[in-house]
Amino acid sequence: MSGVDFLQSAGVLWVISISAAILGVRFLPSQSVVTILVPQATFGFVVSAIIPFILFAIFVERNISSQTARRVAWIFFGVVFLAFAAAMQDTAPDQIWIYYVTAAMALVMIIFDGTIQRGLAKWTHEKVSASARLNLVVEQRRIIAQANEDLAKNIITQKEHDQIVNAARKMMVKYST
Secondary structure (H helix, E strand, C coil), X not given: CCCXXXXXXHHHHHHHHHHHHHHHHHCCCHHHHHHHHHHHHHHHHHHHHHHHHHHHHHHHHHHCCCHXXXXXXXXXXXXXXXXXXXXXXXXXXXXXXXXXXXXXXXXXXXXXXXXXXXXXXXXXXXXXXXXXXXXXXXXXXXXXXHHHHHHXXXXXXXXXXXXXXXXXXXXXXXXXX
16 A cells, blocks of 8 residues: 555544544444443443542541441431432442442441541551650660769769660650560
């Protein structure tokens, strides 16, 4: 095809590609189009349920401290998703299961609210405790450095220095475990 130079043009290639795609789609049987679109619709339904659940969970956990208020919020969330399922009964009966699953997840959040709160509190305590322990270890290192300076300046005796350093090292071992 050395005589066909117009195929070297990017614009011509685009026109041919788009034309071929349009003609290919035009002659697809309608069942094939439905087969292509159903997974996309299901994915859309899943995303439309999961993202609000995650955002609502974050909102509830960060902003509502009362257990009763959290449970009421989750009841409200579950009722809203049951209403979504009822509203979609006629238009998308095959995909409404995700709304029922999301409402069931809200029920799980109601039932396990105390367990979830205890787990979050424990995780937060461990995170704070690790930071506090690190600060205490750093403070003991400062005590040792100060004792070394005081010994060098003859402010304290060697015996006093050894007592301070040993006590600080014992505290460091205690905090680092």
